[in-house]
Amino acid sequence: MTGGLQPGGxxxxxxxxxxxxxxxxxxxxxxxxxxxxxxxxITSGWxxxxxxxxxxxxxxxxxxxxxxTYTPINQxxxxxxxxxxxxxxxxx
Numbered sequence: 001m002t003g004g005l006q007p008g009g010x011x012x013x014x015x016x017x018x019x020x021x022x023x024x025x026x027x028x029x030x031x032x033x034x035x036x037x038x039x040x041x042i043t044s045g046w047x048x049x050x051x052x053x054x055x056x057x058x059x060x061x062x063x064x065x066x067x068x069t070y071t072p073i074n075q076x077x078x079x080x081x082x083x084x085x086x087x088x089x090x091x092x
Contacts, residue, residue: 013070021071028054029063036060047072 013022030037037058044050047070054064 011068016070016072018072018074021069023067023069026066026068027063028058028066030058030060032060034060042066044068 011024011026013024016022028039039054039056039058042050042052042054049069049071050066051069052064052066054066058064
């Protein structure tokens with residue numbers, strides 16, 4: 001994944017006012033030049049929404065994107081930031 005982000009890592013969204021959204025776009029790249037990467041699932045839970053261009057497999061040297069949107073509703077977080085822990089998305 002881009003930006004040194006690893007499965008299980010933390011992605012910071014900073015301070016987001018209630019009712020507004022922030023998106024982070026992640027790129028998942030198959031670093032292998034010979035093996036196909038199997039993607040088991042890409043999921044998110046409230047208040048996060050994930051959309052993706054990824055299918056169930058990723059060809060050698062190919063990439064796809066995952067857009068993660070954070071939209072807090074009726075949440076007040078003074079002086080704090082929201083972070084999302086990324087699950088292990090792929091196996092090979």
